[in-house]
Amino acid sequence: MIFKALKTVAIISVLSLSNLSAIAHDGVEMGSEMSARHYVMKSVASAASVAVPMLKGGEFDKNAATLAAASMAAAGNAFPYLFTNEDAGSEGTKASANIWSDKAGFDSISLQMANAGHDAYVAAKAGDEEGFKAAFGQAMKTCRACHSKYREK
Ligand code: HEC
Numbered sequence: 001m002i003f004k005a006l007k008t009v010a011i012i013s014v015l016s017l018s019n020l021s022a023i024a025h026d027g028v029e030m031g032s033e034m035s036a037r038h039y040v041m042k043s044v045a046s047a048a049s050v051a052v053p054m055l056k057g058g059e060f061d062k063n064a065a066t067l068a069a070a071s072m073a074a075a076g077n078a079f080p081y082l083f084t085n086e087d088a089g090s091e092g093t094k095a096s097a098n099i100w101s102d103k104a105g106f107d108s109i110s111l112q113m114a115n116a117g118h119d120a121y122v123a124a125k126a127g128d129e130e131g132f133k134a135a136f137g138q139a140m141k142t143c144r145a146c147h148s149k150y151r152e153k
Contacts (some may be wrong), residue, residue, distance in 0.1 A: 034093050037082035040075050047071035048143070049118075051136050060129040069132065072139045076114025080107040088148035094152040106150050113142040 035134035047068040054060050083106065088097040099106045123131030 014085050015100050024061050029131050033082060034087060034090075035084055036078075037095075040078055040082060043071050044143075047075075048140060054129075054142075055137055060120070060132070062124060062127055065124035065129075065132050065136075066121060069139075070119055072117030072136070073121050074117075076110050076112070076117050076139070076142075079110035079113070084139060088152075089117045096150045097152050106146070109142050109146045109150075113139050113146075116142065 003146055012033060013152065050064050051068040054065060080103075081105075083099050086097075087093055088095050102151045116135050118133035120132050120139060123129075
């Protein structure tokens with residue numbers, strides 16, 4: 001079960017990379033940025049599905065926890081650069097216009113997720129289960145904080 005989820009995280013990371021190279025080649029090509037951000041969002045959802053059971057008292061798996069936390073840190077650092085085209089209201093995106101009217105606020109929540117993900121990564125790598133849980137829990141709070149303001153229902 002956990003291996004299946006980890007495989008999803010790994011596959012999605014590879015897909016995201018191939019999408020990112022599409023962005024790099026095409027310049028600011030809207031479809032690529034939109035699909036890259038969807039892949040990266042799905043990678044954090046996979047990371048959450050691996051880590052949340054541990055936060056709820058499930059068995060701590062150091063490798064899985066470290067990988068999940070690394071995904072969160074990477075995604076949080078990537079978000080500001082996956083929303084460079086003002087495409088709110090376009091087909092296929094739930095990105096809110098608030099992202100571009102308040103990019104500093106959006107980037108700040110992204111950074112909070114990156115930092116909490118990084119703290120969780122350092123703790124997991126050191127085998128510090130409680131530190132991992134606390135930091136990953138903080139990273140999870142940023143999902144709702146961001147979606148409530150910057151994602152359309
Ligand atoms: C800084 C803001 C921000 C943070 C933090 C954030 N999200 Fe998102 N998320 C968004 C936005 C904006 C969208 C809509 C993107 C779009 O449709 O183009 C989205 C979309 C999604 C989607 C739908 C992807 C798709 O394919 O349509 C999932 C799943 C998701 N987020 C999960 C998460 C999880 C889980 C977390 C926390 C671990 C998280 N997000 C943290 C802003 C954020």
